[in-house]
Amino acid sequence: MNKPLRHVWLVVSVLFLLLFGSTTYFHVIAAGSLNADGRNARTIYNEFNKHRGPIVVAGQPIAQSSPTDDTYGFSRQYDPGAMYAPVTGFYSVVYGFGGLERALNGTLSGDSDALFYQRLADTVSGRSPQGATVELTLDPAAQQAAWDALDGRRGAVVALDPETGQILALVSAPSYDPNALSSHDTSAVQAAWKQLNDDPERPLTNRAIGGDLYPPGSTFKLLVAAAALDSGKYTKDTVIPGPGTLTLPNSSSVMYNHAGGDATACGPQDQSTLQEAMQQSCNTSFALLGTDLGEDALASTVAEYGFGQRLQIPLSVSPSTIGTDLDGAQIATSSIGQFEDRVTPLQMAMVAGSFAADGRVMEPQLVQQVRTSDLSVISELTPRQLSQPLSASNAAQMREMMVATVEDGTGKSARIDGVEVGGKTGTAEWGEGRAAHSWFAGYAKSGERTVAVAVVVEEGGYGSAVAAPIAKDVMEAVVNP
């Protein structure tokens, strides 16, 4: 009976070969697609069952994980939630991650390559691994001031240190409570998510850096003035024409010198210095100036300030743009921040800040330091210069014009006693019959401390009345702590 037994063994071997094959298939070959399957709860569990590192502002954690005894093992808390939500984002078992939680997921979870040796050390020493700590550049006083000043109105505030590029405040309002999205109660999360998405004020949109781009209105005149100085044909004292109205070339449209159909000319004989035109925010002066400079000069100037770049701070920043292939009328309206000019508040803070930093544009950054759970530093912020669009002397002229605008012009409400404050207001029209967006872009300098700030309030009306006081509060929080 040995021959049939050998055959039985052969059959058994074949059966087991099939099992080895099928096991290999699901463990190795199909593992990738199975692990990526959205119905695979283990992938989510593995992601969430980690001691994620905290996000820290000025020594205080604004997002941190703590162990739970539910199926996920850890839960994420945000405190304060809404004020920092546009920065931290959320960490949802249902809807994935947002903000820095997504942009720095590898660092926070401890999976990034930079943390390889840390993981190795944790494994060898038997410590339970913990993700890295991310310390932000934010100044809690500036953040709080911006949050309080916006007071829930739709808009955004960005403040940064123009010398280093450190972002000191990044506020978008209205905001949301990230704790509601990061709960482990999936039905509650779904309800909160639906409510946030149905909200006409769109609280999930980060108005400071992405998604929403705004016409910059008169704050764009800073760029036109800078382009004029840089061309060498103009100084701040050059006399330029500024009539009460301007009929746009090849069109019947008429541009008024001031918002609301105010046809007051920019000075006697319909002309003024460049500085006076900026102080009063004369539309026709800058339309004619921009037309004189031409589309190419404008385009190359704005590109030097960062337009068209998708910055990673490490949140992704929507590129700011101006129109292309402009005709005469379009150049004129583009020069006063209308037509197809679209910017982020962060971009305008970079523009205003460059004049305070002697013409240098620094790369804006949010992360001050990344360190492991045992406090060894993985990476540290190093200031990086993006470009130098303007010479130091021309930047000084820009500052003089901006200071004059705040001291004796449209930006008076941004004035801070004993502090050098320069800026430019904006009132950006964007829709028929809708109130204009209110803008302010400027800087403040007191001793060693410099801050650049950009404020937008959607449908806020005049920049001089609405945005400038907000900017003042934020700048004061930085330079007069």
Add this chain to the structure above:
Amino acid sequence: MVTVVSYTARTRRTLQAILLIAAAALGVLAYALVDLGRSGALPENLLQIGIIAAVIVVVLQAVVMWRAPYADPAILPIVVLLNGIGLAVIHSYDTAMNLFTSAQIEYASRQLLWTILGAILAAAVLVLLRDHRVLRRYTWISAACGALLLLLPLAPIIGQENLGSRIWISIAGYSFQPAELAKIFFALFFAGYLVSRRDTLALAGPKVLGIHFPRWSDFGPILVAWALGIAILVFETDLGTSLLFFGLFVAMLYVATDRLSWLVIGAVMFLPPAIVAVTQVSHVRRRLTCWLDPLSPENYGPCEQIAKGLFGMASGGLIGTGLGEGRPNVVPFGHSDFIFTSLAEELGLVGAFAVLLLYLLLVQRALRAAVGISDGFGTLLAGGLGFVIALQVFVVVGGVTRVIPLTGLTLPFLASGGSSLVCNWIIAALLVRMSDAARRPAARRLGAAPAAPASGSASGPSDAPSPAREVTA
């Protein structure tokens, strides 16, 4: 290629002792690792488990040295190791359920009790059953017992339907799968029956189209076996058990007669009822759908269990998540029917291969005993029991890894469940007993030996011992 190997009279008891200690230590270590992984602390009952493992090792070693000194040294260590790994994985399932869900379960401690009982019964079988040939006397009683056990779930009151299959009985709150015990009885019956009829089955009867057909008088019991398989399929709607019994029968028939025609007849007879079941019985049909395409959106709902098992295997990857680090609680029945995916998730491809190799080795030892044993009854019994383990592993693991449709069988020695564990321990004891008979230097012991070099299928049903056997190399 044929070589002649003569057995030396080495008992290999020291080797068995070392292997047993290693296997038990591995099991205890795995159990402790589960708690270290899940909660970061050693299990409270570690000492207790260690003592139980040590006692089982000592008892098994002593009994084998006393009653079966020439037994194969690998069989019991393999069984102890599989049992230990099973306990650890069940414990992992328990702790995961208790930690991550609101359920509070303790399958592992129950399995530990069953392990003790299984080891005791195995020792008892070795002590009481001095010679496996005694069992041949109970051929027809075995048949009756097996049939009775198999049909028990159909009885009113005690019969229990679970997940569409009626293969449980429940007495005083304890449920029991009688098919596991019936498996042993049927192996005994088939061995006893076939060894006395093999010649007539193989040689007598008409030959039609080149195929030997048995005589009608011989065909009767075969028809009965077939009818029983069909009855299980139809009334208990359990394709797995039905396949297992019919496979066992056909394999043993083939070993006894060396006639390939039996395999063909068996397959032909089994196919029509299987096709009917697949197309007509809804829960069998669902399993077919889940076998072919469990991941498509429209099938995912009913096939969730198998899909989640596959996710578990994928999550384990090459080396696994580690004991106590996985999520076996995600898969329904991750401690019993789907214990293979729980194991594969935490121990990875490496662990799954290791366990499959352990089974393969166990089957190989059983078939080795079947080849080495000197009586036809022993050959058939050892071969049958070895094959039924292999077939059961194939049906279970093949079911969860989509080689064949999923059926409700348990993985021998691993899966949580008392009836399965205890019965498999008895099978292990029978294999040890027969391996002892196969390796014992019979000539010297019995003092008489017409040492006829037995060859292949010519080996007769006589109990004539032979000091040397042919084996393939």
